[in-house]
Amino acid sequence: MKALSPPRRLAVAVSGGRDSVALLLLCAAYARQNGSEITAYTVDHGLRPASAGEASRVGGWCEPFGIKHVILLWKGEKPNTGVQAAAREARYSLLIEAAQADGCEALLTAHTADDQAETVFMRLARGAGVAGLSAIPKESFFAAGAGEPLRVLRPLLEFTRKDVTSFLEKQGQSFVDDPSNDDPAFERVRVRALLAALEEQEFVSIEKLCMTADKLALADAVLCAQEDSLFDALGGCFHSWGGVSVSDWQAGRAASGLARRIIHAVGGGEYPPGEDKAAAAVFQAANTGSATLAGALVKKWNGRLWFFREPSALTGREGVPALSPAPVTKPRVWDRRFIVERQSATSIAVGPMGEMAAEFLGPRTGLFQGPREALSSLPGIYAAGKLIGAPALPFMGRSAASARCLVTERYQGGIVRFS
Structure with a gap:
């Protein structure tokens, strides 16, 4: 893939926490040196009484640097369960839409090495494979609904939370401590405490977990290339109506990963199924004629193996409304x-x-x-x-x-x- 040039107009997500405030200061220095245009965005989720004041406080930190600051409000009813997931979805939708409306070429977020390590640990606990353990990439693309994708950059992934705190102390810069970051009701908070204890005992370290993520990202790229090659060798075809077909199937590591990716693509689910389950479903369809998994139907028809959306998942069946x-x-x-x-x-x-x-x-x-x-x-x-x-x-x-x-x-x- 051709390397993308450095963006000139940058959007920066600044919650007011230590990581995002450090990113704000670094972006201000970058803008002075390179003449880039920076806009800082703060999403007020409205989940705590102090959130509005904290958002305004970020604006005060932006002012001395001449950085435009925009507060985005998460309006409407808030869910009773899954609040963090819903807040994340709303936050990114608001950030992407606002950044694109202002002509920004990329959105910067303040994920650190600690975030990376915590993500690797949580996914490891769930039995994630190579793709999942690659964790947080340094660069990706996000889209708000049907909108065009926006480049998302994470320049702090190589720095720890300790590095960030030390940097802010040297700059004499204050920040906001969100009380939810210490609430053990959230999985990430519990994992953070556990990793700190394990690191103190020298059983694991932030650095080594991040190294693992980097190595697995490289491995995942190789595996994806092998899966794409297998797809071509099997006469794979993407059909304009949303189905996928192949002329044959074979077992193997690349085939398991390929099955997982195709079923996820056509099934409409948020997350892909496990490779073992995907491989078993395709094997069943190849031998008995059909199988279902993760919202997808795999069917042997007209000399090919077809993957498409399971009709009853949309038209309704017992336990699943239309x-x-x-x-x-x-x-x-x-x-x-x-x-x-x-x-x-x-x-x-x-x-x-x-x-x-x-x-x-x-x-x-x-x-x-x-x-x-x-x-x-x-x-x-x-x-x-x-x-x-x-x-x-x-x-x-x-x-x-x-x-x-x-x-x-x-x-x-x-x-x-x-x-």
Whole structure:
């Protein structure tokens, strides 16, 4: 991949905590030296009474450096459970949208070596493989919903929290201590305390865990290349309607990883399945005709092995309600597999085509290149409750809406989308 040039307009996420304040000071120095334009963004989640004052305090720290400061508010109802995960999703969506609206070329976040080590440890406890243990990359791409991806850089990953604290003390710079960072109700806080104790006993260290992450990132890149080569050797094909097919299958490490990536790509899940389960599902389909896993259906059909969205995961089954049509007022991500955009002033909604697919398509059903049941899980466009379009199919008109397939993007894994 061609190296990207250093961005000139930078967005910096500054919560007010020690790591992000250190990043702010470093960005200010970088801007003085290179003439870059910096904008600092603080997300006020509204979860603590002191959050508004802390956000304003960040603005005071930005002022002497001439750095523009913007406070972003997380509005609306907050969930009763999974607050941290929801806050993270909302935070990145707000940051990405604001940074792109201001013309920023990249977003900088203040993840440190401690964050990296904690992430490796937590994923190790869950039995993660090579990809998971690669942990936090120095550079990636994030997108807010259907928006374009934004480059995300993490320049502090090589520095520990102790390094950051020492730097701030030398600068005479204060910062905010979020009380949630000491709340043992959160897994990361418990892991942080455990790692500190283990490091004191010389059983493990932040440095060694980060070294492991770096080595596994290199190994993961090699394995992904092997999986891509196997996909080509198996006559793999990405179909525009969101399915994937191969002409044959074989066992092996690369095949297990490839199965995991394909099933994740077509299944619409947030996280990929384990490699062992993915390999077992494909082996079952190759030998018995079909298998399901993680929202995907693997089916032997017409001399090939096909991977596509499991229809009943969208149209409903026992314990899984049908996915209701959702209004399309602006470009939106649907089922994590398509970006759907309205093309006319007609009020429309998007939902699974379901049992109406064959009747709606009529003779054109024969033009569909894939197992017929896959049609049920494709996005259908509805107006006043009536199916009026199938924008994922290349032979259908797209007067009401367009649908851009994200399956290849999901397979490659280079972009994280926040709704």
